[in-house]
Amino acid sequence: MNGLLHPDARLVDAASGVPLGGVDLQERVAELAAVLDREPPGMVLAAMPTTVTAVLRFLAALDAGRPIALVDPRTDGERLAELTDRFRPAVLFGDAAPLPGYRAGPDLRLGGYQRRTGEAGPAPHPDLALLLTTSGSTGSPKLVRLSQAAVLTNAAAISAALGIDGAEVASTSLPLHYTFGLSVLTSHLYAGATVVVEENALTTRNFWSSLDRYHVTSLAAVPYQYEMLRRLRFDPVRHPRLRTLTQAGGRLNPDLVEDFHRRMAAVGGRFFVMYGQTEATARMTVLPADRLPAKLGSVGVPVRGGAITVNPGDGSETTEPGRTGEIVYRGANVMMGYAETAADLARGDDLGGVLRTGDLGRLDDEGFLYLTGRIKRIAKIFGVRVNLDDVERSLAQHGPVAAVAGPDRLVLVAEGADDDRLARIRAEAAAGLGTHSSGILVRSVAALPLTATGKPDYRALEDQC
Numbered sequence: 001m002n003g004l005l006h007p008d009a010r011l012v013d014a015a016s017g018v019p020l021g022g023v024d025l026q027e028r029v030a031e032l033a034a035v036l037d038r039e040p041p042g043m044v045l046a047a048m049p050t051t052v053t054a055v056l057r058f059l060a061a062l063d064a065g066r067p068i069a070l071v072d073p074r075t076d077g078e079r080l081a082e083l084t085d086r087f088r089p090a091v092l093f094g095d096a097a098p099l100p101g102y103r104a105g106p107d108l109r110l111g112g113y114q115r116r117t118g119e120a121g122p123a124p125h126p127d128l129a130l131l132l133t134t135s136g137s138t139g140s141p142k143l144v145r146l147s148q149a150a151v152l153t154n155a156a157a158i159s160a161a162l163g164i165d166g167a168e169v170a171s172t173s174l175p176l177h178y179t180f181g182l183s184v185l186t187s188h189l190y191a192g193a194t195v196v197v198e199e200n201a202l203t204t205r206n207f208w209s210s211l212d213r214y215h216v217t218s219l220a221a222v223p224y225q226y227e228m229l230r231r232l233r234f235d236p237v238r239h240p241r242l243r244t245l246t247q248a249g250g251r252l253n254p255d256l257v258e259d260f261h262r263r264m265a266a267v268g269g270r271f272f273v274m275y276g277q278t279e280a281t282a283r284m285t286v287l288p289a290d291r292l293p294a295k296l297g298s299v300g301v302p303v304r305g306g307a308i309t310v311n312p313g314d315g316s317e318t319t320e321p322g323r324t325g326e327i328v329y330r331g332a333n334v335m336m337g338y339a340e341t342a343a344d345l346a347r348g349d350d351l352g353g354v355l356r357t358g359d360l361g362r363l364d365d366e367g368f369l370y371l372t373g374r375i376k377r378i379a380k381i382f383g384v385r386v387n388l389d390d391v392e393r394s395l396a397q398h399g400p401v402a403a404v405a406g407p408d409r410l411v412l413v414a415e416g417a418d419d420d421r422l423a424r425i426r427a428e429a430a431a432g433l434g435t436h437s438s439g440i441l442v443r444s445v446a447a448l449p450l451t452a453t454g455k456p457d458y459r460a461l462e463d464q465c
Contacts, residue, residue: 002062003152005029006192008166013052014198014210020052021194032060035107039115042066042090043124043131043345045083048177049073050199053111055176055185057093062148066091067124067345069131069143070177087143088121088342121342128336128345132179132278144278145336145345154281154333155190157303158183161286162218162246162272168193169241171216173202173225180248183282184220203228208239215241222249222454226256227400236267243269248276248283250455251371251389253396254297261292275299275371279355281333284308285369298368306331308369310362321365324372327357360387379405381439386410394432398425400448402456410440413461417444 010021020028036044044061048054048070061068069087071080077096084092084099092102092114101118129148133141158164170188172195174181188195196214200206202225211219219242221229226247236242245264247257252273261271270289276282285308287300302308309317312325330353337350360373373389388403391410395401400415410433414425422442430437449457 002065002148003190004062004155004186005059005189006166008192009189010194011052011055012194012196012214014171014196014200014214017213018052028056029059029063032056032110033063035109036060036064036066036091038107039105040090040120041123042116042120043087043128044068044091044093045080045087045089046070046092047073047075047080047094047096048175050172050176050197052197054093055195055197057110058176059189062129062151065126067128067131070182071133072175072177086341087339087345088116088119090116090120092116122346124345125336125348127348130281131339131345132177132182134278134338143339145339145347146281147336147349150281150333150335151186152190153305153331154183154283154303155186157305157333158187158283158286159191160304161283161288162187162244164188164191164193164218166192167217168244169196169215169217170194171196171198171207171211171214171219173198173207173220174222174249178249179278179282180220180222180276183276184246186282203232211242212239217241218244218246220246220248222247223252223256224400224450224454226252226260230256230259234263236263236269240267243267244272245269246272246274248274251393253393255396258293258296261289264289273299275369277355277357277359279335279357280329280331281335284329284331284333287368291368295368298364298370300369301367302329302331302369303333306333308363308367311356319363319367321363324360324362326375327359327361327369327371329355329357331355379403379410381410381433381435386433391429391433395425395429398428401425402448402458402461404458404461406441406462409438411461412440412442413448414442414444415448416446417442 012019044066080096081099102114103117105113105115127147130146130151131143170184176182185195198210264271272289273287274283275285285300285302287298307330309328310323310325311317311328312323334353334355339345358375361369361371373387377388379386391403402413404411426437426440426442429440449460451457
């Protein structure tokens with residue numbers, strides 16, 4: 001095996017209860033890898049539903065040394081055709097009708113797949129292992145090129161930071177084509193733990209029945225899921241085996257961080273806040289559970305092997321406490337670069353382990369990181385620069401509110417707000433920014449549009465402005 005799959009790792013199909021682990025799991029992956037070896041050379045493009053079959057294909061591709069690109073299983077035929085035109089994969093996994101230049105694969109052990117019959121793309125770089133779409137991608141997404149070393153390094157670092165061992169049982173509460181969801185899978189398999197492959201959404205009764213049935217010990221979620229868990233009155237007392245919660249995928253309101261920390265601490269459990277990007281394989285920092293609530297608002301310290309500096313905007317980098325600037329991350333889990341065409345798959349490492357994140361933040365005197373916004377999340381109102389993330393934070397007490405830049409004003413979109421609440425939001429935002437309220441437009445929607453990874457879909461909101 002390639003080092004990702006621990007000899008004791010196990011998968012459990014939540015729907016059937018059938019386990020697959022140890023030698024049986026390794027042999028099954030090796031068998032599928034051998035089948036892939038007989039296919040034409042090149043990358044694999046795989047729709048990644050939350051199923052054991054999809055996980056086995058992913059592991060087999062890594063074992064066979066074939067780069068695999070994971071995409072949302074809801075990707076339609078037109079988008080898949082566009083991706084195959086650009087990247088020319090040798091093998092295509094998914095339920096799409098046969099695409100031009102492909103025919104059905106002959107080996108039933110791989111399930112439904114297509115093999116390329118047209119011209120092959122350039123040979124991928126030997127270090128390339130995994131390709132993921134950038135978070136929130138629309139149109140023609142770039143792919144993030146990740147090496148095998150990046151995948152293994154991050155799985156090991158996350159396992160160490162969270163103390164994952166063979167006794168842990170995780171559930172697939174996030175999409176597997178999403179970097180956070182995939183890292184839950186890889187970090188647990190690396191550590192010899194069990195992963196319950198669960199297709200039901202976290203908000204369903206079936207999900208929680210499955211969680212208790214299979215004695216799940218840890219659960220990962222993104223901010224909007226924690227909002228829903230609070231509305232559902234989540235109580236860890238009802239789930240005696242569940243003792244670890246983890247959060248990444250965007251900033252979680254500090255009130256919610258403190259709330260869930262207290263809920264878990266009350267039953268002897270842990271709540272971890274993390275920060276990551278697809279471009280760094282998954283997670284870059286982890287806030288140790290025992291540093292809450294003292295470090296409330298922080299996303300923690302770098303994972304093992306990682307380092308963070310801040311660029312204040314003058315080209316320098318510093319770890320001086322309190323200096324705000326672009327967060328620069330260094331580590332073996334940094335991507336090789338982006339890919340927009342098949343030719344890019346042959347490229348080597350363009351970044352040398354250095355990622356300029358595009359996020360703004362500061363370090364404290366202990367090296368703990370605090371996020372303050374995005375470089376591109378800046379608008380101008382009457383000539384004054386406004387940090388849209390700061391605006392959202394200042395209005396958090398009003399519930400979900402998204403801030404975007406309209407053609408000539410700030411646009412605030414609130415979830416389920418009546419006229420009185422909209423007026424309060426507008427007045428409070430204007431006062432906080434020291435600007436006239438005529439520069440602020442507020443409106444209500446039944447529910448904020450979200451990306452596939454649960455983050456506010458700012459592009460969709462901007463299109464509506």
